[in-house]
Amino acid sequence: xxxxxxxxxxxxxxxxxxxxxxxxxxxxxxxxxxxxxxxxxxxxxxxxxxxxxxxxxxxxxxxxxxxxxxxxxxxxxxxxxxxxxxxxxxxxxxxxxxxxxxxxxxxxxxxxxxxxxxxxxxxxxxxxxxxxxxxxxxxxxxxxxxxxxxxxxxxxxxxxxxxxxxxxxxxxxxxxxxxxxxxxxxxxxxxxxxxxxxxxxxxxxxxxxxxxxxxxxxxxxxxxxxxxxxxxxxxxxxxxxxxxxxxxxxxxxxxxxxxxxxxxxxxxxxxxxxxxxxxxxxxxxxxxxxxxxxxxxxxxxxxxxxxxxxxxxxxxxxxxxxxxxxxxxxxxxxxxxxxxx
Numbered sequence: 001x002x003x004x005x006x007x008x009x010x011x012x013x014x015x016x017x018x019x020x021x022x023x024x025x026x027x028x029x030x031x032x033x034x035x036x037x038x039x040x041x042x043x044x045x046x047x048x049x050x051x052x053x054x055x056x057x058x059x060x061x062x063x064x065x066x067x068x069x070x071x072x073x074x075x076x077x078x079x080x081x082x083x084x085x086x087x088x089x090x091x092x093x094x095x096x097x098x099x100x101x102x103x104x105x106x107x108x109x110x111x112x113x114x115x116x117x118x119x120x121x122x123x124x125x126x127x128x129x130x131x132x133x134x135x136x137x138x139x140x141x142x143x144x145x146x147x148x149x150x151x152x153x154x155x156x157x158x159x160x161x162x163x164x165x166x167x168x169x170x171x172x173x174x175x176x177x178x179x180x181x182x183x184x185x186x187x188x189x190x191x192x193x194x195x196x197x198x199x200x201x202x203x204x205x206x207x208x209x210x211x212x213x214x215x216x217x218x219x220x221x222x223x224x225x226x227x228x229x230x231x232x233x234x235x236x237x238x239x240x241x242x243x244x245x246x247x248x249x250x251x252x253x254x255x256x257x258x259x260x261x262x263x264x265x266x267x268x269x270x271x272x273x274x275x276x277x278x279x280x281x282x283x284x285x286x287x288x289x290x291x292x293x294x295x296x297x298x299x300x301x302x303x304x305x306x307x308x309x310x311x312x313x314x315x316x317x318x319x320x321x322x323x324x325x326x327x328x329x330x331x332x333x334x335x336x337x338x339x340x341x
Contacts, residue, residue, distance in 0.1 A: 004030045005227055006074045007053075008060060008106065009081035011035040013187045014122075016048035017220045018078060022227060023051035032072055034058040034065065035081070048187075060102030066109035069116065076118040077110055078227050079103065082159065084124070084152040085191050085280075092151070099155035100162075107166045110173070120226045121163050121177045125212070125236060125293050126153035128179075130285040138293045140179070140234045150281045160234075167232075174230045178222060181238035181293065184313040185216035186320030191283060197321060201249045202267055205258040208246050209290025212238040215308035215316060222298070231301045236293040239310040245287065252318055261288065 005022050009015035010033030023031040031053045033039065038057065039050060058064050060081060069077075081102060086095040110116045126148065128138045133145035148154045160177060167175040182192045195201075214237050222237050249256045259267070265284055299305055308316065 003028065004032070004072055004074050005076045005078060006069060006072070007031060007033045007078045007080060009035055009079075009122075010050070010053065010055065011037045011039045012080070012083075013048065013189065014183060014216060014219060014223075015080035016040075016050060017187075017216065018080060018223045018227075019053045020048055020050050021220055021224050022078075023053045025224075025228070027228075030054065030072065032056055032068065032074070034060070034068060060106050061097055063105065063109075065106055066112060069109050069113050073115045074113065075115050076120070076227050077106070077116060078120045078122075078223060079106060080122050080223075081106075082122060082124075082152070082156060086151075095152075096155055099152075100158050103159045104162055107162055111166060111170055116173060118174045118227070118230065119163075119166070119176070120223060121159070121175070122223070123160055123177050123179045123234075124152065124156045125179045125181050125238065125291055126282060126286075127157045127160060128291060128293070129153065130209075130282070130289040130291050132289055134289065134291070136292065138236070138291070140236055140294075140297055148282060152280075153282045174232045176226045176231050177234040178226065179234065179236050179293070180219060181212040181214045181236075181291075181310075183216055183219055184213035184317045186316065188216055188317070191280070193317065193321075195283075196248065196252055196254075196317070198254070201252070201254040201256045202264055203245060203249070203256050203258050204261050204264050204284070204288050207288045208244050209287060210242040210244060210292050211248065211286075211290055211310070212242055212292055213310045213313045213317075214238050214306065215313035218306035218308055218313075221304075222302070225302055225304070229302075233297075233301070235298040235301065236295050237298055237306075238293055238295050239306050239308050239313050240295075241310045242290075242292055243310050243314060245290075248314060251314065 007019040010019045016039050019033045033053045034056050036059050082099050086092045129144040129146050129148045131146040148157055
């Protein structure tokens with residue numbers, strides 16, 4: 001039975017939602033949320049209500065996390081703290097420290113703990129990379145044709161290596177690693193959602209990649225179940241089906257602007273420098289080759305299927321953001337009726 005849960009990364013949207021839904025469960029005695037800054041719900045900015053979640057300000061790179069785990073007799077850890085884009089201050093070096101060194105400190109604290117018996121790790125399908133030599137669909141035991149060598153994907157690959165090492169050393173602890181496709185939904189703010197919110201959609205000439213999304217509601221439900229049940233192993237998490245990038249552009253109502261990959265990369269550098277969109281090298285590869293994963297293992301383990309497909313997850317994001325080619329969706333509907341009438 002789960003009694004006391006530690007959730008990292010509660011200042012970000014998905015982490016806050018996971019802490020909130022766990023705090024609402026009467027079978028859980030305590031939920032402790034940790035992060036380097038308070039969640040928006042504890043500030044003037046509003047945000048996801050955390051209910052009875054207890055917030056503790058902790059930098060995972062410090063040994064203080066071990067004191068939190070020991071003092072609260074934590075039995076379940078849900079690690080949501082990996083960041084997918086460099087902060088404006090500190091850049092890539094700080095991002096890597098946070099993701100990799102922070103996870104190492106957390107796992108070290110879990111290894112020394114006598115009470116931790118379940119660890120849930122949020123990872124990403126980006127660990128498979130994106131390459132023209134990839135299989136049509138990745139299963140959990142597939143090796144990437146070209147392992148990630150940059151950014152978030154590389155961090156996640158390293159982190160998964162440390163998680164596997166922890167699982168070997170602490171065989172009494174149930175370790176679940178969840179490789180999520182790109183989050184999508186009304187509250188998600190990510191490099192990809194910001195990409196689709198641009199007035200014009202730059203694409204790589206000659207490529208129309210297949211994309212998969214997981215709706216934030218389904219992601220939270222998977223994490224809730226993993227925190228409450230024993231499901232050791234590594235699992236892909238994504239909505240059913242795929243969307244081509246060209247289909248996404250049409251559904252958002254955006255004009256695509258194909259350009260050679262070097263120009264796309266240069267544009268990415270400029271956008272990243274302006275703090276608009278993180279067109280990282282890994283994002284460029286995704287925009288060329290795409291990525292699709294198989295989720296049968298997760299469905300079999302949980303006896304559950306996501307409520308949202310890739311297409312409906314994207315549709316909910318478009319509806320919630322009122323996106324339609326840079327104009328409000330209602331205005332685009334009016335224009336469409338005027339033209340067709």
